[in-house]
Amino acid sequence: MKFAMIGLGKMGKNLVKNAVDHDIEVVAYDLNRTARQEMAAYSSKITPVDTLEQLLTELSVNSELERSQRIVWVMVPAGTPTNSTIATLSNMLSAGDILIDGGNSNYKDNLEQNKRLAEKGIKFFDVGTSGGMSGARHGGNFMIGGDKETWPKIEPLFEALAQKNGYLYTGPLGSGHYLKMIHNGIEYGMMQAIAEGFEILEASPYDYDYEAVAKLWNNGSVIRSWLMELAEEQFAKDPKLDEILGQVQASGEGKWTVEESLDLEVPAPIIALSLMMRNRSLQSDTMTGKVVAALRNGFGGHDLAHK
Numbered sequence: 001m002k003f004a005m006i007g008l009g010k011m012g013k014n015l016v017k018n019a020v021d022h023d024i025e026v027v028a029y030d031l032n033r034t035a036r037q038e039m040a041a042y043s044s045k046i047t048p049v050d051t052l053e054q055l056l057t058e059l060s061v062n063s064e065l066e067r068s069q070r071i072v073w074v075m076v077p078a079g080t081p082t083n084s085t086i087a088t089l090s091n092m093l094s095a096g097d098i099l100i101d102g103g104n105s106n107y108k109d110n111l112e113q114n115k116r117l118a119e120k121g122i123k124f125f126d127v128g129t130s131g132g133m134s135g136a137r138h139g140g141n142f143m144i145g146g147d148k149e150t151w152p153k154i155e156p157l158f159e160a161l162a163q164k165n166g167y168l169y170t171g172p173l174g175s176g177h178y179l180k181m182i183h184n185g186i187e188y189g190m191m192q193a194i195a196e197g198f199e200i201l202e203a204s205p206y207d208y209d210y211e212a213v214a215k216l217w218n219n220g221s222v223i224r225s226w227l228m229e230l231a232e233e234q235f236a237k238d239p240k241l242d243e244i245l246g247q248v249q250a251s252g253e254g255k256w257t258v259e260e261s262l263d264l265e266v267p268a269p270i271i272a273l274s275l276m277m278r279n280r281s282l283q284s285d286t287m288t289g290k291v292v293a294a295l296r297n298g299f300g301g302h303d304l305a306h307k
Contacts, residue, residue, distance in 0.1 A: 001025070001156060004059045006052070006085060007075035007103075008035035010301045011129065014136035015075065015102075015161060020045040022160040027058045056092060071154060073100040075129075078252065086113050095121025098154060102127040102142075104184075106256055107177040110145075114173050123150040126173055128180020131166070132299035139163030143183070145176030185257030185271040192274035194227055195291035202240075202287045211235035230298035231291065238294075245305035246289020248281045248296065 001024045005016050008030035016026050020043040027047045028039045036048035049055045059070045072093065074085050082103050089099060090113075099122055101110060110126040117124045125146030135141055142158050144151070144167060151169050158167040170176050201208050214232035218224045238244065254275040261268035281289035296302040 001160075002027070002059065003071035003073055003157060004029065004055050005073050005075060006030070006055070008032065008039060009075070009077075010133050011102075011136045012075035013039065014133055015073075015140070016046060017042060018137055018140070018161050019157075024157065024160060027055050029055045052088065052092060069096055069098065069153060070094075071098045071100065071157070073102055075102045078104040078106070083109060083113070086117075090116050090120065090122065093120070093122050096123070098123045098125065098150060100125045100127055100154070101177075102129050104128075104180070104251060104253060105177050106252070107145075107174040107181065110177055111174050123147050124173055125150075125154065126176040128176045128183065130180065130183060131163075133301050134299075135163070135166075136161075139166060142167040143170050143176045143179040144168065145170050145178070146173050148172075181253050181256050181260070184251075184253035185268065188254040188257075188274040188278070189270040190225070190227060191292045191295050192270075192277055192288070194223075194231060194295070195288040198231075198291050199287040209239070211239060226299070227295055230295050234291075234294035234298055241287070241290040241294055243306055244290055244293060245307060246281050246286045246291075246293055247305045248278045248289055248292045249302070250275060250278045251302075254278070 003024070004027040005012055006029050008016065008028055013035065016028055016039055019026050025045050027049060028036060029049050029052065030036055039046045040048045047058050049058055056070065059072070072089060074082060076082050076085055082101060082105055086099070086101065093099060099117065105126065107126060110124070114124045123146065125144055128143035129136070130141040140162050142162055144158060170179050198210060201210070201213070211232055214228050214235055218228040218232060234241070254271065258268060258272045258275055261271070277288065278292070281292070293304055297304050
């Protein structure tokens with residue numbers, strides 16, 4: 001099997017390495033020349049290219065797929081970078097080609113993009129990607145929306161990249177990123193609850209070892225989770241998180257989830273408040289903010305603000 005990856009950042013490069021470890025050939029493109037060189041050095045199954053034109057040409061070489069079934073996966077930052085890349089590809093791909101948006105895009109953007117892509121016969125899939133950098137590298141979690149008839153052609157790719165039971169075809173286009181949006185809204189609430197717990201411990205009359213507490217809670221307790229494991233790892237590096245600022249950016253999905261809850265008149269107070277607390281974290285430094293910032297760095301490699 002062979003596909004192209006556009007975007008060799010934290011997620012894209014790990015997905016590429018994951019793919020070639022499963023004997024999948026990858027044509028790799030990124031604006032960053034160093035990123036392309038890193039991929040070339042990793043495996044002979046990776047073909048780095050300097051332009052999108054070269055990418056499409058290489059994708060057609062020695063491929064088991066028919067010319068009309070090229071697979072191009074876009075994994076660049078959501079918003080303008082993704083939207084402009086998809087707009088460019090819409091003028092370069094041909095009928096039957098398969099385009100995947102694996103970033104954290106708004107499902108409404110995908111619905112609009114699909115109007116143009118569908119007119120040209122390009123098969124478009126919106127893929128919510130979870131599991132962070134380690135998931136991308138060793139077995140991710142994917143929520144996949146798109147054309148039902150075309151889905152079997154790309155299912156082997158996701159079967160290879162995902163951990164066991166770690167991918168789901170969710171239905172028509174838009175359903176993948178919609179599900180990921182709700183997933184991330186839940187994630188906001190879970191991280192906020194963990195962070196507030198440690199905030200109370202910090203204010204208590206007791207001197208807890210937070211690494212030990214996180215380890216304890218992650219072994220047999222009701223609240224055991226990957227997030228608690230990440231908390232343990234982060235406290236091991238910095239026992240009181242003194243070296244970082246508790247500033248937490250909101251990347252978009254939580255806001256979209258809250259907006260959707262308002263549109264549907266479905267109450268979501270915990271998710272809404274967790275979003276507000278992220279905004280609050282930008283105004284002052286708190287233990288709650290530190291913990292959420294540390295957890296996001298642990299699973300997604302999101303930048304930390306240091307003192």
